[in-house]
Amino acid sequence: MAADLHTHTTASDGRLSPDELIRLARARGLTAIGVTDHDTVAGLDEALAAGKCYGVTVVPGVELSTEWEDREIHILGYYLEWQEENLLAFLETMRRARYRRITRMVSRLRELGYDITLGEVEGEVRGEAVGRPHIAAALVRRGYAPSVEVAFKSLLARGRPAYVPRAKVEPARAVEVILKAGGVPVLAHPGLSRADALIPALVESGLQGVEVYYPVHDAAATGRYLELASRYELVVTGGSDFHGIIDAGHADLGTCRVGPVELEYLLRRAEKIKAQATKV
Numbered sequence: 001m002a003a004d005l006h007t008h009t010t011a012s013d014g015r016l017s018p019d020e021l022i023r024l025a026r027a028r029g030l031t032a033i034g035v036t037d038h039d040t041v042a043g044l045d046e047a048l049a050a051g052k053c054y055g056v057t058v059v060p061g062v063e064l065s066t067e068w069e070d071r072e073i074h075i076l077g078y079y080l081e082w083q084e085e086n087l088l089a090f091l092e093t094m095r096r097a098r099y100r101r102i103t104r105m106v107s108r109l110r111e112l113g114y115d116i117t118l119g120e121v122e123g124e125v126r127g128e129a130v131g132r133p134h135i136a137a138a139l140v141r142r143g144y145a146p147s148v149e150v151a152f153k154s155l156l157a158r159g160r161p162a163y164v165p166r167a168k169v170e171p172a173r174a175v176e177v178i179l180k181a182g183g184v185p186v187l188a189h190p191g192l193s194r195a196d197a198l199i200p201a202l203v204e205s206g207l208q209g210v211e212v213y214y215p216v217h218d219a220a221a222t223g224r225y226l227e228l229a230s231r232y233e234l235v236v237t238g239g240s241d242f243h244g245i246i247d248a249g250h251a252d253l254g255t256c257r258v259g260p261v262e263l264e265y266l267l268r269r270a271e272k273i274k275a276q277a278t279k280v
C-alpha cells in the first residue's frame with residue numbers, strides 16, 4: 001500500500017491527462033493517488049473514473065496558489081466536495097483575475113513597442129491556465145527575446161517594465177474555502193516555500209495538515225515538519241508533485257509516498273470536517 005498525494009494533470013500544467021496519470025500510477029504500483037491540479041478541479045471527474053477502471057484509489061484534491069510576504073504559498077485541499085458552489089466561485093474569481101493580469105501585461109508590452117497580441121499569448125497555452133510563461137513564449141516566437149528566461153529577466157519578472165503583480169489571495173482564505181467545501185487543507189512543500197513562520201497562524205485559521213514528504217525536503221526538513229505536525233496535531237502527507245516531466249525541478253511519480261496510516265488519518269480528518277460542516 002503506497003500513495004503519492006501530490007500530482008498534476010493536463011487540467012493544469014501537467015503533461016499527462018488524468019486517465020494517463022492514473023494508468024501510470026497503477027504501473028508504478030501505487031494503490032492511491034492524490035490529484036491536485038493548480039487552482040482547478042477540472043481533471044477530477046476523469047481521474048476518479050480512471051481510478052475505478054484501473055483499481056487505483058483517487059483522492060480528489062486541488063492546489064491553491066496564495067501569497068504571503070512576497071512568497072508563493074500553496075495550499076492543498078483533499079477529499080473536498082469539488083462541485084461545491086463556494087469553491088467553484090472562488091476558482092472562477094481566481095481564473096478571471098489571472099486573465100486580467102495577463103491582459104494588462106500584454107497591453108503594457110504593446111505600449112513599450114512589442115507587437116504581440118493576447119491571441120498569440122493564448123496560442124501558447126497547452127491546457128494549463130494562461131500565465132507569464134505563455135507571454136514569454138509569444139515574445140520568443142516573435143523574435144523579441146532569444147529564450148523564455150531572457151524574456152522573464154528583461155521584461156516579465158518582478159520589477160521589470162511589463163510586470164503586473166498577481167491578485168493577492170491570503171493563505172488563510174484558501175484554508176477557509178477548502179474547509180467550507182468539506183476538504184482537508186494541507187500546507188504544501190513548506191520547505192520549498194520557506195513558510196515555517198506561517199504555520200502557527202495557519203493552524204489558527206484551521207490548517208489540518210502539512211506536506212512532510214516532498215522531493216526537495218532533506219532529512220532535516222522532513223524531521224522538522226514531522227515534529228511540527230505532531231506539535232500542532234496536523235495530518236502528515238507527502239507526494240512527488242509529479243508534472244509528467246522528469247528533470248532538475250520535477251520528480252518522478254511515486255518519489256515521495258505515504259502509507260496506509262497517513263492515508264487513513266487524512267480520510268478520518270476529512271470525515272470529521274464534513275461532520276462538523278453539516279452540524280452548523
Ligand SMILES: [Zn+2]
Binds near residue numbers: 074188
Ligand atoms: Zn506547489
Ligand SMILES: [Zn+2]
Binds near residue numbers: 006007008036063241
Ligand atoms: Zn504541485
